[in-house]
Amino acid sequence: MPEAVAAELATRADDHLVQLLTPSGELVADQDFHYSGSEQELVDDLRTMLLTRAIDIEATALQRKGELGLWVQSLGQEAAQVGSARAFGRHDLIVPSYRELGVYLALGLDPLEFLGTFRGTAMVDWPTGPANLHLPSFVIGTQTLHAVGMAMALQRDGRVGNPEPADNGAVVVYFGDGATSQGDVNEAFVFAAAAQAPVVFFCQNNQWAISEPTTVQTPIPLYRRAAGFGFPGVRVDGNDVLAVRAVTEWALARARSGAGPVLIEAFTYRIGAHTTSDDPTKYRDAAEVDEWKAKDPIDRLRTYLLARGLIDDAWLDGVAAEASIAAERLRTGCVQLVEPDLADSFDLVYTDTPEHLQRQRQEFQAYEASFEVNA
Numbered sequence: 001m002p003e004a005v006a007a008e009l010a011t012r013a014d015d016h017l018v019q020l021l022t023p024s025g026e027l028v029a030d031q032d033f034h035y036s037g038s039e040q041e042l043v044d045d046l047r048t049m050l051l052t053r054a055i056d057i058e059a060t061a062l063q064r065k066g067e068l069g070l071w072v073q074s075l076g077q078e079a080a081q082v083g084s085a086r087a088f089g090r091h092d093l094i095v096p097s098y099r100e101l102g103v104y105l106a107l108g109l110d111p112l113e114f115l116g117t118f119r120g121t122a123m124v125d126w127p128t129g130p131a132n133l134h135l136p137s138f139v140i141g142t143q144t145l146h147a148v149g150m151a152m153a154l155q156r157d158g159r160v161g162n163p164e165p166a167d168n169g170a171v172v173v174y175f176g177d178g179a180t181s182q183g184d185v186n187e188a189f190v191f192a193a194a195a196q197a198p199v200v201f202f203c204q205n206n207q208w209a210i211s212e213p214t215t216v217q218t219p220i221p222l223y224r225r226a227a228g229f230g231f232p233g234v235r236v237d238g239n240d241v242l243a244v245r246a247v248t249e250w251a252l253a254r255a256r257s258g259a260g261p262v263l264i265e266a267f268t269y270r271i272g273a274h275t276t277s278d279d280p281t282k283y284r285d286a287a288e289v290d291e292w293k294a295k296d297p298i299d300r301l302r303t304y305l306l307a308r309g310l311i312d313d314a315w316l317d318g319v320a321a322e323a324s325i326a327a328e329r330l331r332t333g334c335v336q337l338v339e340p341d342l343a344d345s346f347d348l349v350y351t352d353t354p355e356h357l358q359r360q361r362q363e364f365q366a367y368e369a370s371f372e373v374n375a
């Protein structure tokens with residue numbers, strides 16, 4: 001590496017992490033970002049984060065019992081998800097990956113519907129979710145391109161840069177640190193910058209892409225990549241719900257106003273496994289996990305709210321009771337999810353199903369019927 005380049009990288013080592021609530025639950029000031037919400041909203045955020053964790057644990061248990069094919073935990077990432085969801089506006093479009101349970105709960109979605117995706121009863125349809133929520137993407141990074149396309153459509157629909165801020169919209173797209181190594185994500189950055197598209201790239205940097213640590217994927221912090229594409233990048237403490245909300249609100253307001261994209265790197269940690277098919281003890285240090293458990297997003301908010309007298313033990317008991325009712329509902333509801341007729345999938349892609357798909361559907365139905373005849 002030429003010496004000049006090395007020196008320049010060295011001088012940029014003081015990467016600023018936006019933080020408003022410390023791991024020990026104390027408020028701190030940031031030079032640029034401030035919390036705009038109410039104390040009651042923080043209480044609601046804690047409730048959503050506690051429910052996210054409880055449902056996450058229940059879904060993991062359901063997978064272990066064989067009721068789900070797979071589960072993708074959000075353990076440790078609740079603040080990044082709930083805090084960012086707080087910033088959504090009426091005309092914003094939300095494009096998730098597979099790890100956004102906290103976003104769904106913040107949007108008021110029934111977790112049972114999300115579970116169907118992992119049980120295989122709801123693969124390509126999203127029956128009752130909010131209209132502005134896109135399907136989760138299990139293909140890494142591809143959703144960032146879809147998001148930029150949607151953002152360019154908002155521009156063409158006149159939903160960007162209007163004098164009345166309430167008339168404007170933007171797109172928020174979620175992806176992980178590993179996704180930033182994909183061509184799709186880099187192409188999405190290029191298009192978003194070229195079109196000044198109203199899109200917020202929300203990267204949950206949980207520091208692992210299955211067994212690959214972020215350090216293997218990038219020699220510089222991820223948020224700095226944005227500068228190379230020509231738009232701002234911000235690194236926020238992903239375990240701090242106040243800071244995540246503040247940064248996402250700013251980025252969305254900026255995008256809606258027509259000023260273009262932002263990359264948010266929510267610096268967090270995947271406490272659990274990548275999925276229920278993974279065993280991180282094979283590649284990850286226990287000490288590293290312990291270090292991050294001490295920065296738990298729920299603990300710090302609970303500590304703060306208890307110290308301020310905004311919640312008490314009775315409130316926490318109430319949420320715990322609510323969480324066990326939600327878990328029970330998941331247990332009973334999961335096994336009752338109706339298995340769709342697979343042949344219907346052929347009809348859910350096009351408005352007018354093309355002839356070759358109609359033929360495939362008939363062949364598939366005949367194949368299925370052959371089992372009934374032989375039974």
Ligand SMILES: Cc1ncc(C[n+]2csc(CCOP(=O)(O)OP(=O)(O)O)c2C)c(N)n1
Nearest residue numbers: 099138139140176177178179206208209210
């Ligand atoms: C295009 C593509 N390549 C590979 C995979 C296999 N895969 C599934 S998850 C994953 C790692 C993703 O890591 P990251 O983007 O950091 O997200 P995280 O799961 O940590 O939230 C990979 C490589 C995939 N689903 N799609």
